[in-house]
Amino acid sequence: MFSAAPLRSQMIRSLLVPALSLVVFFLACAPVRVSAAVVVLDPGHGGHDPGGIPGQRVVEKRAALDVALRVKARLKAAGHRVIMTRSTDEFVELSQRVAISNGTPSSAVFVSIHFNSAPNSDAHGIETYHFSGRSTRLAEAIHQRVVAATGEEDRGVRKARFYVLRYNRRTAVLAELGFLTNAREGGRVARSPGYCQKLADAVAGGVLAVVR
Ligand SMILES: [Zn+2]
Secondary structure (H helix, E strand, C coil): CCCCCCHHHHHHHHHHHHHHHHHHHHHHHHHHHCCEEEEEECCCCEEEEECCCCCCCCCCCHHHHHHHHHHHHHHCCCCCEEEEEECCCCCCCHHHHHHHHHHHCCCCCEEEEEECCCCCCCCCCCCEECCHHHHHHHHHHHHHHHHHHHHHCEEEEEEECCHHHHHCCCEEEEEEECCCHHHHHHHHHHHHHHHHHHHHHHHHHHHHHHHC
């Protein structure tokens, strides 16, 4: 006698198997898509604004761009989308830097790269700034890694009303990666691409710890 039951179960199986494999496929892909973040990198100063103080030998705008481009390479290699507020030696208004950040998806993070300077050449160490509470975690993640990687003095994670942080609607941090006016810290930056890479790896490591 003819029975429809085996045919029906065969049909269900033939529909179910592709459907299930589709679900498995999307589940497998989902973590990849979730972890792809947008990161805005903001090398400080540029163009007619060298940063730092008059007469400073190691120029801040150059060191900041050098490290930021290295951070970009690391983050891109990790599969993230990187937007630079500048990629060359050009002057970009602070309002423009913030506008770029605020134009990104709300999950994006913003990292401004700077170096410190002081009339007193003894001043040295690492500082990391944030303004909003939501940015504390990223500030700490970057700060700890930069201090550990360089062995330089820990001057702390600090809250400040810097323009690029205050008007930023994204998780936003400003890193001061050492004093270029200090002979040791400035010398390391000026003479050692390996040291600049170490700084960049630490900054990128902090970003990756938070966006993943
Ligand atoms: Zn600066």
